[in-house]
Amino acid sequence: MLIGELAERTGTSRRLLRYYEEQGLLSSSRSPNGYRDYAESCVDRVLQVRGLLDAGLPTRIIKQILPCMDTPRATRISxxxxxxxxxxxxxxxxxxxxxxxxxxxxxxxxxxxxxVRKAQDAARPQAVKPVEAAVLV
CATH class of the missing domain: 1.20.5 (Single alpha-helices involved in coiled-coils or other helix-helix interfaces)
Known part of the structure; x- marks a missing residue:
């Protein structure tokens, strides 16, 4: 798949995908016209990288542990x-x-x-129930 499709499917910008590739977190092949061509497995890889980055791991550590993680749902011991x-x-x-x-x-x-909600509730005027008028017969 081309970089635009990978970007769309993962919610990741093209620029960030190129950065992941520069950092060795993602790989692609090149088509004859020079376009990047990503395998289907790259979708899971990008989502995995994003999750690890969101958790606070730096890219240098992610690069070390990615070879042990085949997919976001399986870990391979190495x-x-x-x-x-x-x-x-x-x-x-x-x-x-x-x-x-x-x-x-x-x-x-x-x-x-x-x-805040309790204070707001306390400041609101209480609803006044109408008094029923006595009917004189």
């Missing part, structure tokens, strides 16, 4: 070096700290929203 394992442990711990921070911020925002 001869990871002690350095790679240590790097991944540091990244995992950094992500865990980031998740905790995000959870604290989410909870603080939720508490603030609850307080």
């Amino acid at each position: 001869g990871a070096t002690d350095e790679t394992i240590a790097t991944l442990e540091r990244e995992r711990d950094r992500m865990t700290d980031r998740i905790r921070c995000l959870e604290r911020n989410r909870d603080a925002i939720a508490d603030y929203l609850d307080a």
Whole structure:
């Protein structure tokens, strides 16, 4: 598939796809006219790279672990070096700290929203029920 189709199917800009290729995260072949030609498996690869980047991993680490990941849903165990394992442990711990921070911020925002809503509810005038008139017979 051409770069435009890959961009559309993954929601990734062409420029970013070329960057992934420069960084060794993605590969393509060249057609006779010089256009990049991507395999179908590149869709999963791009989505996997984007997920890892969103998780906070730098491209240099993603490049190290991609060979161990066949698809976003399967992991292949290979001869990871002690350095790679240590790097991944540091990244995992950094992500865990980031998740905790995000959870604290989410909870603080939720508490603030609850307080604001309660204050707004308290400030609203209460609906007055109409008094039924007594009918004199």
